[in-house]
Amino acid sequence: MRTTPDTTTIAAAVESLRDDLIAFLRRLVQHPSLPGHEQQAQRFYADKLATLGLETQMVPALLDELKDHPAFCDDGVPFHDRLNVVARWPGRGGGTGRTLILNGHMDVVPTGSAELWRDSPWSGSVRQGRICGRGACDMKAGLTANALAVQALQATGFHPAADVLLESVIGEESGGAGTLATIVRGFRADAAVISEPTRLRVCPVQSGALSFRLHVRGRAIHACMKPQGVSAIEKFYRLLEAVQELEQRRHREYRNPLYEDPQNVAPVNVGVVRAGEWPSTVPDELVAEGRFGVLPRESTANARRALAECLDDVAAADPWLRDHPPRLEWFEGQFEPGETATDSAVIQTLSACHQEMLGAPPRLQGVTYGSDLRLFTNHAGMPAVLYGPGDVADAHTVDESVEIEEVVQATKALACMMVRWCGEGA
Secondary structure, three states: OOOOOOHHHHHHHHHHOHHHHHHHHHHHHOOOOOOOOOHHHHHHHHHHHHHOOOEEEEEEOOHHHHOOOOOOOOOOOOOOOOEEEEEEEOOOOOOOOOOEEEEEEOOOOOOOOHHHOOOOOOOOOEEOOEEEOOOHHHHHHHHHHHHHHHHHHHHHOOOEOOOEEEEEEOOHHHOOHHHHHHHHOOOOOOOEEEOOOOOOOEEEEEOEEEEEEEEEEOEOOEHHHHHHOEOHHHHHHHHHHHHHHHHHHHHHOOOOOOOOOOOOOOOEEEEEEEEOOOOOEOOOEEEEEEEEEEOOOOOHHHHHHHHHHHHHHHHHOOHHHHHOOOEEEEEEEEEOOEEOOOOOHHHHHHHHHHHHHHOOOOOEEEEOOOOOHHHHHHHOOOOEEEOOOOOHHHOOOOOOEEEHHHHHHHHHHHHHHHHHHHOEOO
């Protein structure tokens, strides 16, 4: 008669694979996977899942299948060979198990200047108990934990009663084309765990984020005649001040106990500003790009309206902007907020597994960024939660890294989650 692995057995199985885990994560980091160039890393990951005996397939993200979906964001990356990996660990039945998706993204953001890194951004080097390199934290550590959790359970002789799907997707950083492709293709489960870097906190709610572009006009003239010109930069400064005031007001009016910092729930940021062609010329055009945070449970339409009305109010009070109104457009990543109830079965089960394996209850927390969680909750009708190794503060930065011990801990908790959620097969 089969014995369901207990906490001690699961922990021992994961510990026995510690060296394999480190080696696999290092190799995964050493496969560059910038947007549109994830193929080699995806095939490497697919090969790993296939060696575990999982039914593994490549699922392409195709523009014709996605372009009319309400959640589609055209991220500007050509739809050529954009490959997602979906692997099925088939359930054997014989119990009351529920199906589960373990999801993660393979795409990473650009490295910036390689000269600023201590080692190559693709080194996968180990320093002071951490694995370093672009994507180590966000989120190849999570993908590694997903795969090694399956490998550890197989070593104990465990077989799930219900299917487990492992997904490695592309395009998460720029709109979610990969996970959306799996949803459009019909991949579903009773719940999804996305192993984003959450510091092993259970995160059932995410804010949204909308990419915007703002065009501001001025009147060019020689700088020595500045009063007869209009600086697009100075006009933009007035608009920026108003947007910052709007951000503060929106946070004052919103409360959610899952967020640590009540002033940082749905942040607004201007990340790109382009203006001017010559130091002694008054600039006649400015283009700014940024992200506008969407509060949990707020519609994207209402968020867009809030920014548009703010800009309109500034323009109405300024003679130049009134006659030359700034032009606002929305582009690329348009992330809705998403949420799973804290009393849902998946949150309760995952929290219990964390406590069993790590010896203390997890912290429940909301995240201030967009993620693929909202695609599961809003467009697949599935409860989903973010939970994984790494700190988002270490992502998207020079010398990105993740603590090895935290990856091991995540692997233990995810293995336990499969056992408790999916049940023991016949």
